[in-house]
Amino acid sequence: MSAWEKLYSKRISTLRPSPIREMLHVIRQPGMISFAGGNPDPQSFPVDLFYECASILKEQGKDVLQYGTTEGYAPLKEFLCSWLAPRMGRSLSQDELLITTGSTQVVDLLCWALIDKGDLVITEEPTFVGTTLTMHNHGAHFLTVPCDAEGMLVDQLPNKIEEALSQGKHVKFIYTIPNFHNPLGCTMSLERRKKLVEIAQKYGIAILEDDPYAYIRFEGEDLPTLFSLDDSGLVIHACTFSKILAPGTRVAWAVGNKDIIRKMAIFKQGTDLCTSVVAQALVYEYCKRGYIDEYLPHIVDHYRKKRDNMEECLRKHLPLEEVSWVTPGGGFFYWLQMKTIKTADLYPKALEKKVAFVPGESFYPNQNGGEHELRMCFTFASPKDMDEGIKRLGEAMRELLKK
Amino acid sequence: MSAWEKLYSKRISTLRPSPIREMLHVIRQPGMISFAGGNPDPQSFPVDLFYECASILKEQGKDVLQYGTTEGYAPLKEFLCSWLAPRMGRSLSQDELLITTGSTQVVDLLCWALIDKGDLVITEEPTFVGTTLTMHNHGAHFLTVPCDAEGMLVDQLPNKIEEALSQGKHVKFIYTIPNFHNPLGCTMSLERRKKLVEIAQKYGIAILEDDPYAYIRFEGEDLPTLFSLDDSGLVIHACTFSKILAPGTRVAWAVGNKDIIRKMAIFKQGTDLCTSVVAQALVYEYCKRGYIDEYLPHIVDHYRKKRDNMEECLRKHLPLEEVSWVTPGGGFFYWLQMKTIKTADLYPKALEKKVAFVPGESFYPNQNGGEHELRMCFTFASPKDMDEGIKRLGEAMRELLKK
Structure with missing residues (x-):
């Protein structure tokens, strides 16, 4: 032993x-x-475009090699605040955005802020095992909802929530992958998106909208994000450069109400202080040069x-x-x-x-x-x-x- | 509200x-x-030397831009296993080393593995607030030991530990910054290091040896690390590139017994999956070219x-x-x-x-x-x-x- x-x-x-x-x-x-x-x-x-961006390591070296703010590298945040506007339904303010070390960290930080042992998270079933393991480490239990080709069967939610509440359980958030679900591949219809947001608002439950595949769409039109459909500030939207640039950067982000973003940032001080500034700066340079949209x-x-x-x-x-x-x-x-x-x-x-x-x-x-x-x-x-x-x-x- | x-x-x-x-x-x-x-x-x-190392983004781009293993970028781990030998007292095997996103993450992961709410950590007093806040987030309580110019007054430890144990408390680890203490600036004497390891072994308590300043020595000879003085596998040694290269990389590491390193790696899967491979590869290239020792x-x-x-x-x-x-x-x-x-x-x-x-x-x-x-x-x-x-x-x- x-x-x-x-x-x-x-x-x-x-x-x-x-x-x-x-x-x-x-x-x-x-x-x-x-x-x-x-x-x-x-x-x-x-590879070649990303390598070109290394120029920032020389030109901004003294800044890029230093500790960064926990909230993220300011130029990258500024870029994202406007670049994300079409999907978020409006441009964002800096305090609504947190840069994270991969979107796994969004889940970790949200759990730090919300989950006490035994609290419930509602998830699609099946769903991505990486994130449920993070939640499991935080002591979350799972209430699951099946899916069909149009995503989560949201009509089942009210009964499940009512039942959990009647048992004295704390339902903290609904975890969903609305676009090109992992592992199911399905995409949540607009009607269900609207209903999901309505239900979350009614019960005052948060939504974690995990959206790494949003930009990897092969046909058809984008559907509105849950974040853009919500006016109560209860949706945290998570996305990442892993699928639209490269996962080796480990640069991702969370968008949400400034109160919860601030709490997540304080917990981030205690987990890794800040995301690699070197990686963030390279990603920023790649975005700034227009390569992200071009490529x-x-x-x-x-x-x-x-x-x-x-x-x-x-x-x-x-x-x-x-x-x-x-x-x-x-x-x-x-x-x-x-x-x-x-x-x-x-x-x-x-x-x-x-x-x-x-x-x-x-x-x-x-x-x-x-x-x-x-x-x-x-x-x-x-x-x-x-x-x-x-x-x-x-x-x-x-x-x-x-x- | x-x-x-x-x-x-x-x-x-x-x-x-x-x-x-x-x-x-x-x-x-x-x-x-x-x-x-x-x-x-x-x-x-x-800045210039680090920029030169960006060549690896081109030459190894397909590998460096991909997800990495949670345990760390293999070439960097291999380099560190031998580079660290003089301080660790022997060369290391790969499963004794975990690359982390800053050494704050070493503290976070160790707490994941060891701390239940109310468990005790013994620290020097005063000590670095960044790490104690991480421990506090995990629910740790603190038993503190004062310092003089030769570091922690280790003679006070046995009484404090006995008292805590008699109260039914769980004492999980002793947190120390033995070299050029933050904030005190003092360095633990060899005699005290030996005594500290002896006490930890006697009570079966772990030691977290936080050693970011080891290489920033202005005079005198290096003292042996606690890790090298221990033969029971109870010392986790944490160090970082933040002070010897640049904190913007967010590349650090933990050295320790393979059982605890493995547990920490599993928790790391759930916090950020892996440390930025881009940052690790740049740091590796810097080390491989001999710049770390040269500069x-x-x-x-x-x-x-x-x-x-x-x-x-x-x-x-x-x-x-x-x-x-x-x-x-x-x-x-x-x-x-x-x-x-x-x-x-x-x-x-x-x-x-x-x-x-x-x-x-x-x-x-x-x-x-x-x-x-x-x-x-x-x-x-x-x-x-x-x-x-x-x-x-x-x-x-x-x-x-x-x-």
């Missing part, structure tokens, strides 16, 4: 590593074709082709009487639902054939579902690997169907 | 912003000469002159019958102790005269001391400002003495 065992906090006993992070060693096996992870395609990175269509085109490619391979290689899916209009993911095959049987067989995905159960925050589901990321594999990997997956499925 | 008030977590009621961070608006007043903050001198930043003596020389300059100004301008200090052999700070003047009287008078410092009471984790003390940072002000600022401070003191 390690000398540390007797020193650990109580939460260590329920600590769960991210299943996706932990799969890294599986993915790295030689010959493995992976649709796990949610990594952007390095081919989509604007984004290339990224979207790149992923549209990848999505089309996966759609084709799925139709070609999988047993269509067994597997179904909703074609995602943007984002990074396909969510496959199988009629009879258990993911727990498919997963080891797939790994044997050197193809990896994330089993569905990882995305159920209360760990009670996803037995026939799996998430496939279409951004990463080359066209050749896409074809070969999905062919292997189809073979694995057919072998199980024969049994 | 904000709509958020009823949603806040219980800890919000005792949330305290960092007094140093909050002083920023005071410091920025026109004409203000500041000895507050703990910022490095931008004149000490190797460090310039930084130390620069600060030695600054320290000498402040020493001279203090002797020249302050009422020596009233004020005393221990000359720091390294680091960033002077700690001034006044016989009769109350810091609460001096502070507004100093601000009136446009000179700022951090009042002593900020550094008392239980907020019960420092009434006649103040911290002066010598790294930031120019020689001219140093003279003028300390002259103003001396005037403020003399005016109060006359009353």
Whole structure:
């Protein structure tokens, strides 16, 4: 027994590593074709344009190498306050914006501000495991709402909220990924967005609108953000440069009412003081030069082709009487639902054939579902690997169907 | 009342912003000469050398712009595992090292792993307010031990620990800044280091050795780290590039037993996933090219002159019958102790005269001391400002003495 065992906090006993992070060693096996992870395609990175921006390290070196303010690098904040206006429905003031170290940190800081052990968070089910693990570490419990092709079934919310309140529970916020949901790929309809905001306002519950894929739209028109539909200040909008530039920067942001932004900033003083100024300055220079708007269509085109490619391979290689899916209009993911095959049987067989995905159960925050589901990321594999990997997956499925 | 008030977590009621961070608006007043903050001198930043290292953004762009592993950028970890050997007493294995977003994050992650509400942390008194606020956010309470010129009075530890244990308290770790203490400037003697490790081992209590100033030594020989004196795996050593390169990188690290490092890494998955890979890669390139060893003596020389300059100004301008200090052999700070003047009287008078410092009471984790003390940072002000600022401070003191 390690000398540390007797020193650990109580939460260590329920600590769960991210299943996706932990799969890294599986993915790295030689010959493995992976649709796990949610990594952007390095081919989509604007390496040369980003390198050009390093000039700011020379020109503003004395400023960029210094400690920054906890709230974020002022020029980047200023840029974002106006650049975000179309989606936010208005231009923002600086005290409504907090720069964070990845959007995982938005979740962490919001939980610091809102969550006491046992408090409830309402989430879509399934939902992104990375963020629910952060909430879990803070002691949150989960009230879940299923989704269809139009996103969260918001009509179920009032009853669930009333029931929780009648049990004396504290419902703190509703966590949603309205655009190109991870893992479902679906997008919340306008009608549901309006209803969701209405319900949150009625009960005085906050909404965390996690919107990393908003800009990765392959077709159709943008829908209004929940933030822009709300006039009560209860929506925190989280977004990131991870998908529209590069995740290695670890630069993301939260938009919201200045009271909650201020509280989150104070907690940020205690977690990492400020986000890397070097990274923020490089991102700012990239934005200032107009590269963000210039290059984004290339990224979207790149992923549209990848999505089309996966759609084709799925139709070609999988047993269509067994597997179904909703074609995602943007984002990074396909969510496959199988009629009879258990993911727990498919997963080891797939790994044997050197193809990896994330089993569905990882995305159920209360760990009670996803037995026939799996998430496939279409951004990463080359066209050749896409074809070969999905062919292997189809073979694995057919072998199980024969049994 | 904000709509958020009823949603806040219980800890919000005792949330305290960092007094140093909050002083920023005071410091920025026109004409203000500041000895507050703990910022490095931008004149000490190797701007050109660091800019050269941006080549890695081009050469390794596809890797550097991608998500990194939570544990840290592998080449940087490999470099540190051997570069740190002289101070750590041996070379390290990769699983004994965690890259963090500033060393504030080391404190945050260690608290995640160890602290339940009401658990005790033993600290020097006074000590760095930034880290105790992080611990406070996690619900830690503080058992404090005074210091003299040789650091923590470790002989007081066994009685204090026994008493806490007899009251059923959980003592989780001892927080110490052994080299060039912040704010005291003192360095723990070898004898005390040995005793401290012995006591921690006897009681099975961990030690967090916070060592940001280790490399900023103006004279004399390095003393062994607590980590190198311990064979039980109970010492976590925290250090950072903030003082030996640039704080704007936000790249720091923790060294320790692989069990606790692993737990901290899992909590890091939930706080920021990974530290900026862009920043880590730039820092790595800087280290790999040998600039870290080459340029460090310039930084130390620069600060030695600054320290000498402040020493001279203090002797020249302050009422020596009233004020005393221990000359720091390294680091960033002077700690001034006044016989009769109350810091609460001096502070507004100093601000009136446009000179700022951090009042002593900020550094008392239980907020019960420092009434006649103040911290002066010598790294930031120019020689001219140093003279003028300390002259103003001396005037403020003399005016109060006359009353």
